[in-house]
Amino acid sequence: MKNRYKESGTKRFFIALLLFAGLQSSLTVEAEEALTDVSTETAQWWSRYSGASNDVQMPSADWWKCFEDPVLDSLVEIGLQRNYNVAMATRRIEIAKNAVGSAKASYYPSFSLGIGYDKERASGLMYGSKGSVSNTSYLSGTINMSWEIDVFGKVTAQVKAKKAAVEVSRADHAGVLVSLAAQIATTYVDLRVAQAQITVANEHAASQMKALKIAEARYDSGLASRMDVDQAKTVYYSTIASIPTLESSVRQYINALAVLVVENPDDLYETLSVMGSIPAYLQPVANGIPADLLRRRPDVVEAEKEIDEYAAQLGIAKKDYLPDLSLTGMVGVAAHRPGDIFKSGAFQYSIAPTLSWTIFDGLARKYNVSAARETLQNAVDNYNLTVMTAFEETDNALSAYFSDLKYIDNLTKLVQASADYDKLAIDQYKNGIAAFINVADAQVSYLTYDNTLIQAQGQAVIALIDLYKALGGGWSND
Helix, strand or coil, X not given: CHHHHHHHHHHHHHHHHHHHHHHHHHHHHHHHHHHHHHHHHHHHHHHCCCCCCCCCXXXXXCHHHHHCCHHHHHHHHHHHHHCHHHHHHHHHHHHHHHHHHHHHHHHCCEEEEEEEEEEEEECCCCCCCCCCCEEEEEEEXXXXXXXXXXXXXXXXXXXXXXXXXXXXXXXXXXXXXXXXXXXXXXXXXXXXXXHHHHHHHHHHHHHHHHHHHHHHHHHHCCCCCHHHHHXXXXXXXXXXXXXXXXXXXXXHHHHHHHHHHCCCHHHHXXXXXXXXXXXXXXXXXXXXXXXXXXXCCHHHHHHHHHHHXXXXXXXXXXXXXXXXXXXXXXXXXXXXXXXXCCCHHHEEEEEEEEEEXXXXXXXXXXXXXXXXXXXHHHHHHHXXXXXXXXXXXXXXXXXXXXXXXHHHHHHHHHHHHXXXXXXXXXXXXXXXXXXXXXXXXXXXXXXXXXXXXXXXXXXXXXXXXXXXXHCCCCCCCC
């Protein structure tokens, strides 16, 4: 009878294992269905993007080299190696990898070593009548083992979640690299714009000084009034006064670059204080950007990997409904006298397989599963929002770049017309045909339009940088 009972108990145990395995499979399928719904919804959104294409040339990782500026190339390369944000993002990847290793360690049993000495004295008066007092003392040494066997896939689900977290940290690292490169390039463009404006201010100041000398010569000869000289001085000194502000801006931009590339500002100033040209703003750009390029944006990839992570977390929460199968054991020796500890009679061991199953916990598991499911849905919403934001930023950058090109084209014509008008106004003033007020207006307008053109050229380059950033690193000019 006893053997029959043991046999039926064993059968019931294996039947329970099969039922739990089936439940585990259904929980995994439900998590996969959630991800499938996410993929379907996202695919429907992408299909509405008219720029979608399957024939895509992936962009180059070092997109800043398209500007063909060795100084910019050097700054970006140094920044990507030294910047503290990059270093911290790299460490976050390593932290996530270590978390995977920690989760995998649960696949294996854990062992501990214990060595001790016990001495006890039992009372002889515990049971109402006088008894004998007992004293015991012994030495012991044991090796203890505990192992939670991953029959129901809890450890596997935890490892899966940690691996997804690694991919999230990798995407975050890529985003830091793209953002840093764009920030360095943008600051560098601002620096070159300020330097170009200093050059223009000095050139216009020299031209305005010639006009001032003409006005003074005409005044000395009695051909012009003192007002002409004062007007000429007003125009000249207003231009000279703008130069220190621009020089201060140059210093501030160099300091900002020094922080980004982790360099001594004084050492960087020696290199960057030399006047340089604004990077070329004319680059081949497609009017429609394929959707696959937007999918490679680090923030889009990160949002997608977060869905994987939270789906795995949902699976972990559901597996709390399953029992835990653990195995604990001990092997060692114990003896009253040290000399007996290695005798065969001192050997001891124990082994205890345990199947534990929480039947009721005040609905805590239900709420945990519900919270995990809502967290997963938040990740889905965040992904869709990230995709829409990616399209918005890319479309805005494209629109801004093409608008800047048209603006620059018109400004170039305007600057040329202003230069012609300035030359004509001075010639007429020297010949006594026109008043100096015409010269002053022409010089002020010419300087204003020249500065505006420089700013527009710089803004066009920044729009290109924004486009590279919006695409997660640019595209191939091939």
